[in-house]
Amino acid sequence: MTYEITDEFLEKLVGLIYENNDSEIKKLFEEVHFADIAEILDELDFDDSIYIIKLLDSEKTSEILTELDEDTREEILKNLSAKEIADEVREMDTDDAADIIGELSEERQQRVISALEDDEHAADIKELLSYDDDSAGALMAKELVKVYETWTVAGCMRRIRGQAKDVTRVHSIYVVDKEDKLVGRMSLKDLIIAKSDQKIADICKTKVDAVNVHEDDEAVAKIMAKYDLEAIPVVDDNGVLLGRITIDDIVDVIRDEADKDYQMAAGFSQDVEADDTIWELTKARLPWLILALFGGFISVSVLGSFDGAMKNFPELFFFTPLIAAMAGNVGVQSSAIIVQGLANDSLKGSLFKRLLKEILQGLLNGFVLATLLMSAGMLFLGFNLNLGITVATSLISVIIIASIIGTFIPIILEKKGIDPALATGPFITTSNDILGILIYFSIAKLVLGF
Structure with missing residues (x-):
């Protein structure tokens, strides 16, 4: 059964802290899991969290520290002495201890390790800290x-x-x-x-x-x-x-990677959280917004090169957002499937077969959507035949091209050692928007002759 943190519990706890009623606080936490205590501490004021950490025994607080939000843990560690941190990590497995100590400055790392009484434990932690952050060495525990x-x-x-x-x-x-x-x-x-x-x-x-x-x-x-x-x-x-x-360490890796890919797909250039500062959030978002702005400027330039269409066939511009949106959406769908396959290592078969598959499914999707669009256009908007052919052909062409690009950009990025999740974000959306507009007006110029 999931433990529920209520307002009444928090009010009672804060009252006990205010009264310095240590014995009652210890009783309150006797049957509470360390992960739930960590969640409680995240809800408390910083001073109250420190009070709890220093009150409970190290066997329990060592587990609590590993479950705390990183920002909360960082602040707590700043207010603990090297000896107090050493008492905490003494109770931890070496991998958790190395993670905690690795968040400290190099000077404090040395002081904490020096304060450890178990020389073998200290040597194991130093060994783990020597490995690259994203390696198996940094992830492993020495206990076996x-x-x-x-x-x-x-x-x-x-x-x-x-x-x-x-x-x-x-x-x-x-x-x-x-x-x-x-x-x-x-x-x-x-x-x-x-x-x-x-x-x-x-x-x-x-x-x-x-x-x-x-x-x-x-x-x-x-x-x-x-x-x-x-x-x-x-x-x-x-x-x-x-x-x-x-497996518990691997779950953390999978979760962190999923968070990173999700943020990259949403247009963040670095790992951020909702509680980060305005400046950190701005730094993460701004590069992609600049890319989108630059892409929008290119789109405007492309439209400007077809000014003849504005004079002779102004109704073409009503469908510009639709064509651009479909190109972006189809590209994101295709790239998302490929990125998922690359992440799960389930992407098998030859590139030629995948190319043929994308062309065929793009053709099928495009034909269905184009038929629906032409039917709706002729019934409600009074399409003439040439305009209908232009929009329908453009839609089919854009969907096929966007499917191919959405499929192969992640594969190319993967081969170049770049995170393929990059292809599911604003990069693929912006590039397909531009391409969609270019294809649309090129076909319109060919069919309508302007």
């Missing part, structure tokens, strides 16, 4: 259960108890050789049903999916989604086991 292929099942059972206490959830047991190179994996079931004197090498599965520590995080997400993996081991260039990536 690792056994050697030469161990017996009985010896393995004794040794993994010490490792498992530091691992939140044991998805797999990873098997390595004497050089710590990954050679296999097994489940707890495999270990339990095996005979105690069997060697690990004899019962483990040698076919194991793994990713390189420098692999792009989006590529890791695709692999885990394709093979339905809850966790995947991470190795270096020599095959040495370094850590593991779990």
